[in-house]
């Protein structure tokens with residue numbers, strides 16, 4: 265029994281690391297994605313091409329490869345990052361690429377007539393985006409954003425390959441030390457609790473936007 | 478009477494397609510003008526050039542004797558700074574064929590948005606005038622409804638109220654009843670007729686010939702990117718001299 269408490273405690277320490285990766289990724293990748301989505305929708309060709317290449321590369325290669333590249337690869341190019349930093353950078357840049365595409369599609373889903381009506385009423389571009397377009401885009405953006413937010417919880421486990429002591433890595437070491445399965449079960453329960461919370465937060469937010477069709 | 482809009486030698490194309498091929502006309506305060514003509518003749522494009530939803534290629538457009546766009550020596554339309562154009566165009570109200578109400582805002586929210594954001598009116602003031610306008614278009618009880626809860630005719634009446642809330646000097650209507658079921662057309666035309674009685678300056682693109690004939694001071698007949706006739710309704714409906722008008726009227730009447 266005491267042993268089980270120790271295992272749990274050790275894995276919970278990993279959960280702190282997991283949640284840190286999670287929150288830093290969410291906090292930085294969502295605004296970045298917003299910014300990049302705007303960039304993709306501008307009429308400045310070089311900016312659009314750069315962002316196009318960026319989303320293609322980061323959505324088109326495995327996150328696992330990106331992690332290995334940043335932590336083990338970049339030092340060969342003279343850029344050394346700590347384990348934490350390597351994970352933060354990789355997750356933020358990777359998730360920002362997904363959010364860029366989600367936000368771009370959301371903004372583009374708003375009809376042209378909405379921009380025209382706003383313009384005919386004398387609203388400038390900023391007002392139009394802030395008051396008319398983005399509030400409508402959010403409705404479209406929320407469900408896929410929720411999906412990403414859940415996927416990210418599970419993706420944080422990839423950070424174990426660069427030896428970050430997050431949930432999965434700590435669970436694995438408990439399993440091999442004790443030669444018993446509890447570690448994995450506790451890890452699974454922790455992931456389930458976290459995804460359950462995230463899913464319900466998004467359900468709640470989506471409901472708040474259900475007041476119009 | 479005072480001139481509100483003057484258009485000179487207006488040209489507009491999309492890629493290789495020439496849509497407007499030299500348009501000249503003026504609108505004076507209080508005038509009610511219908512624009513008619515076959516599909517594809519450029520009626521919508523003309524209206525959309527007036528409030529900068531389309532950018533003209535050549536010619537001049539002025540509003541109350543201020544140029545929005547002025548032709549240079551080669552005829553090319555040179556626009557004022559975007560900020561100024563937006564400001565001028567906020568005096569030009571527009572009603573669209575498919576309403577373009579803001580779906581995430583209530584009826585009241587649709588109407589007060591621009592007066593508050595653009596004109597800097599207080600919310601209280603904006604709500605008060607919105608309520609008067611809703612009364613005017615017969616939708617006082619729909620104040621807190623959302624657009625999806627309204628019929629087409631009701632939506633269009635809200636759209637008219639929304640445009641009027643900016644106290645425009647002129648209203649542009651682009652086929653305001655074309656997207657409506659036949660039984661809902663009357664209620665929208667009635668609202669426009671009421672505006673006509675108040676001598677609101679209006680430029681109306683419509684396929685409702687009887688309506689156009691009844692309410693207009695002038696009728697502009699367009700064909701193939703040009704104004705073929707610009708005259709009183711009788712010039713079109715009683716003695717149409719131009720063969721193209723005859724062909725057109727035979728089709729629509």
Ligand SMILES: Nc1ncnc2c1ncn2[C@@H]1O[C@H](COP(=O)(O)OP(=O)(O)OP(=O)(O)O)[C@@H](O)[C@H]1O
Nearest residue numbers: 491494496514515516517518519520521522523652
């Ligand atoms: N954004 C655009 N891009 C390309 N072509 C366009 C565009 N808008 C209009 N056109 C073309 O310009 C021509 C004139 O269109 P416009 O909508 O002004 O005609 P209209 O007189 O309003 O016709 P309708 O009675 O059918 O509304 C048409 O051939 C149309 O296909």
Ligand SMILES: [Mg+2]
Nearest residue numbers: 520521522652
């Ligand atoms: Mg048209």
